[in-house]
Amino acid sequence: MNIGNLIRVHSAALRALLVLTxxxxxxxxxxxxxxxxxxxxxxxxxxxxxxxxxxxxxSSLIGQLFTDAKGNxxxxxxxxxxxNAGTGYDPMASGAGNLGPESIVDAxxxxxxxxQVCTRSYAVAEAEGLDRAAGARPFCTADxxxxxxxxxxxxxxxxxxxxxxxxxxxxxxxxxxKVPFLATYEGVRVECATDGADYTAGQIVAIRGAAxxxxxxxxxxxxxxxxGLDPDISADYADLQVDRVAKARxxxxxEVRALVRDNTTGRVLGFMGEPRVNVLQLNLALDQKHPxxxx
Numbered sequence: 379m380n381i382g383n384l385i386r387v388h389s390a391a392l393r394a395l396l397v398l399t400x401x402x403x404x405x406x407x408x409x410x411x412x413x414x415x416x417x418x419x420x421x422x423x424x425x426x427x428x429x430x431x432x433x434x435x436x437s438s439l440i441g442q443l444f445t446d447a448k449g450n451x452x453x454x455x456x457x458x459x460x461x462n463a464g465t466g467y468d469p470m471a472s473g474a475g476n477l478g479p480e481s482i483v484d485a486x487x488x489x490x491x492x493x494q495v496c497t498r499s500y501a502v503a504e505a506e507g508l509d510r511a512a513g514a515r516p517f518c519t520a521d522x523x524x525x526x527x528x529x530x531x532x533x534x535x536x537x538x539x540x541x542x543x544x545x546x547x548x549x550x551x552x553x554x555x556k557v558p559f560l561a562t563y564e565g566v567r568v569e570c571a572t573d574g575a576d577y578t579a580g581q582i583v584a585i586r587g588a589a590x591x592x593x594x595x596x597x598x599x600x601x602x603x604x605x606g607l608d609p610d611i612s613a614d615y616a617d618l619q620v621d622r623v624a625k626a627r628x629x630x631x632x633e634v635r636a637l638v639r640d641n642t643t644g645r646v647l648g649f650m651g652e653p654r655v656n657v658l659q660l661n662l663a664l665d666q667k668h669p670x671x672x673x
Contacts, residue, residue: 428658430665436658441609442467444661451505454626454670456611456619458657459598460498463606471606482517482524482584484549486573492517492524492584493549498600499593506622508594515593515600516586519559523549525587527563528580539581542566548577560585594618610654613642627670637663 426438436442443466444455451457464471481491489497496518503513519525526549531542545566547558552570560568563583571577596614616638624634641660645651664670 428662430662435662437609438656438659439609440467440469440607442658444657453622455661455664456616456623456655456657459608459611459615460600460602461606461608462602467607469607482526483582484523490524490549492526493522495600496524497522499595502595502599502618506618507625512594514587514589515595516589516591517584518587518589519547519550521550521555521559525549525559525585527560527568527583527585528577529563529583530577530580533581537581544580545569546571546575546577546580548582559587609658610643610656613638613653613655616642616655616660623664627664627668629668633668634664637667 427434428436428438441458441461443449443461444452444457446452458467461467463469477491477494479491484490484493496515499515499518500510500513500522503510513522514520517525526547528546528548529539529542530544530546531539534540542564543566545563545568547555547560547568548571550558550570551573553573555570558568558570562568596612596618598608598612599615599618602608617635620631620634620638623629624631627634638655638660641663642653642655644653
């Protein structure tokens with residue numbers, strides 16, 4: 379290739395680079411921005427921000443905590459579902475927790491997802507002024523940990539322990555457990571767990587227990603969403619909180635329940651998903667119509 383052809387080839391490449399840079403690096407972003415400013419789209423493009431008293435107080439798309447400076451839930455407000463994003467509803471976190479249904483055995487200083495759910499369930503029941511029994515749910519012990527056994531003994535061809543020689547309640551350490559949640563399993567006495575002992579050799583068995591299949595504390599009250607940023611709660615969880623909020627604001631339950639209804643969004647397209655309540659918008663409606671009178 380002679381020098382003239384080389385210059386022409388590189389000149390054409392340079393022109394293509396400049397044209398594509400203008401189109402993709404300038405014209406396209408400006409076009410997208412301009413479309414985003416159209417009525418009906420601008421609010422979403424700006425982050426669906428929510429204002430009160432002339433100040434931005436959050437986003438309708440991102441949940442937040444309603445707690446005091448010490449992290450205690452404020453009784454006069456509806457509470458969001460748990461969050462594993464950072465320290466809680468941190469939109470800058472790269473992701474929420476990655477614990478799944480297989481997380482049922484506690485580790486030192488790291489409770490399993492099952493134990494976290496059990497603990498939260500009893501805590502929510504207590505916070506809402508219910509009997510402790512209202513926090514019971516399947517596969518949970520009465521002291522709020524996962525009801526899980528390590529069944530040790532010879533295994534059959536399918537891997538099941540048919541004649542256990544030892545059974546341990548792995549989430550109930552002896553240091554804090556007087557009596558395991560189950561007295562015997564397959565005729566063998568159930569023992570509490572010894573600190574530092576390894577029970578992975580046993581067959582891990584979760585015990586359902588006698589808790590109702592439809593617990594009084596709804597699932598979203600004890601579990602985080604996949605993103606950890608869900609701004610909504612279920613209508614059931616909102617209803618569970620009505621009496622507490624009404625008492626804190628010196629209102630009747632019917633007054634609070636009416637606001638919940640006004641801030642409940644139905645199923646998408648009438649059939650997808652479940653009715654949901656945006657916690658921030660509900661709390662703002664409460665403050666506007668029934669300002670809290672603490673004390």
